[in-house]
Amino acid sequence: VMVWLRRCTHYLFIVVVAVNSTLLTINAGDYIFYTDWAWTSYVVFSISQTLMLTVGATYYLTFTGVPGTATYYGLIMTVYTWVAKGAWFALGYPYDFIVTPVWLPSAMLLDLVYWATKKNKHSLILFGGVLVGMSLPLFNMVNLITVADPLETAFKYPRPTLPPYMVPIEPQVGKFYNSPVALGAGAGAVLATTFAALGCKLNTWTYRWMAA
Numbered sequence: 001v002m003v004w005l006r007r008c009t010h011y012l013f014i015v016v017v018a019v020n021s022t023l024l025t026i027n028a029g030d031y032i033f034y035t036d037w038a039w040t041s042y043v044v045f046s047i048s049q050t051l052m053l054t055v056g057a058t059y060y061l062t063f064t065g066v067p068g069t070a071t072y073y074g075l076i077m078t079v080y081t082w083v084a085k086g087a088w089f090a091l092g093y094p095y096d097f098i099v100t101p102v103w104l105p106s107a108m109l110l111d112l113v114y115w116a117t118k119k120n121k122h123s124l125i126l127f128g129g130v131l132v133g134m135s136l137p138l139f140n141m142v143n144l145i146t147v148a149d150p151l152e153t154a155f156k157y158p159r160p161t162l163p164p165y166m167v168p169i170e171p172q173v174g175k176f177y178n179s180p181v182a183l184g185a186g187a188g189a190v191l192a193t194t195f196a197a198l199g200c201k202l203n204t205w206t207y208r209w210m211a212a
């Protein structure tokens with residue numbers, strides 16, 4: 001019975017985290033609309049994707065103990081997003097905002113670290129977290145490059161209103177220095193390490209809760 005309960009809890013966690021990952025990433029292309037705040041939004045979205053991928057993939061990876069599971073989790077996120085974006089496309093939104101599987105290479109790095117360090121969790125947290133945090137903003141820029149022209153898209157799909165916090169005060173205000181990739185990678189490397197630790201800890205908490 002305990003094994004059955006534990007497995008159900010595990011699958012529930014995976015679904016909840018994967019769905020929330022998708023919800024966070026589903027709007028990851030929207031920075032194209034905010035031309036004056038593009039880089040700021042890009043950094044924020046890159047970090048949010050980094051953290052959701054890290055915590056979910058680490059949890060899944062350490063639960064199964066099988067290198068390759070993190071990449072499988074990244075695939076789940078990708079497919080979820082394709083399906084959800086397809087629904088948005090039916091509502092008139094551009095589909096090419098997020099069709100590039102930007103999470104897969106970063107998830108592969110997580111698997112590689114886990115395999116190369118012979119399933120050492122501390123190495124996974126430190127090295128895996130840093131690699132995911134540093135790599136995803138770079139892959140996300142590839143995603144940005146492959147979508148349609150930002151200005152053309154913005155004019156084709158106009159947003160009549162902006163939430164107050166996104167209304168530009170003056171041009172360039174929204175830019176974080178000159179390198180959103182570097183800023184996203186720096187912040188992501190630090191934050192993803194803590195989220196990788198959280199992903200590992202979720203396993204411990206799940207097992208202890210089920211064993212009580």
